[in-house]
Amino acid sequence: MAAEKLLIVDDEKDIADVVTCLLNREGYHRINYAATGEDAIRIARSDTPDLIFLDLMLPGMSGLDVCRTLKNQPETAAIPIIMLTAKSDESDIVVGLELGADDYITKPFSSKLLLARMRAVLRRCNDMTHDYQDDTSQQRVVAGPLVMDLISRCVELDNATLNLTFGEFEMLKLLASHPNRVFTRNQLVCETRGDDYPVTDRAIDVQILGLRRKLKTHAGMIETIRGIGYRFTLD
Secondary structure, three states, X not given: OEEEEEEEEOOOHHHHXXXXXXXXXXXXEEEEEEXXXXXXXXXXXXXXXXXXXXXXXOOOOOXXXXXXXXXXXXXXXXXXXXXXXXXXXXXXXXXXHHHOOOEEEEOOOOHHHHHHHHHHHHHHHHXXXXXXXXXXXXXXXXXXXXXXXXXXXXXXXXXXXEOOOHHHHXXXXXXXXXXXXXXXXXXXXXXXXXXXXXXXXXXXXXXXXXXXXXXHHHHHHEEEEOOOEEEEOOO
């Protein structure tokens, strides 16, 4: 039996039951269920799951608001979230990425896809946790006036704190950790989110644009390499 604790958040009980049955067949039996965003946050705080399946279209508090709340609280920020939703617009994918969702699956979905994505997210998060525990030299990224604490996820620029989304933090961390290295858009997605993450080139451009706005006078540190991608530079 799998040891992971999973939380399914969906106001449509029949869909939650289908996902639960699928997971049960694969040996996952530690499964909680929430029909509202408020209940999801309460369960996530009291019985920290290893992964959350989160619907966007919830009564009252939306799935995006749930994701934003969980990712902004230290005790729940590290919980991986896979969004399950009927929405498939690129704008929704961009918002989910910005707020820190680890993957995004549209309904209807195949059982094989859901399981593959879940296992990939769990594996990636486990690898990340192991890396942080084993390599204390990688607890901070310092690049000129930029200081990033990878444990507290605090970012300072010219001694002023930056309020970054989960996605912006991951993108800036990767770029600033490899100054002058050019990353393609696909590499940025794979390095920060893993293979097969459902994001278009346009979504990455929108995220970089938001990050540059927050860097203000230092926006030029993220340089566009036309036709290729982006790089971090202090020049």
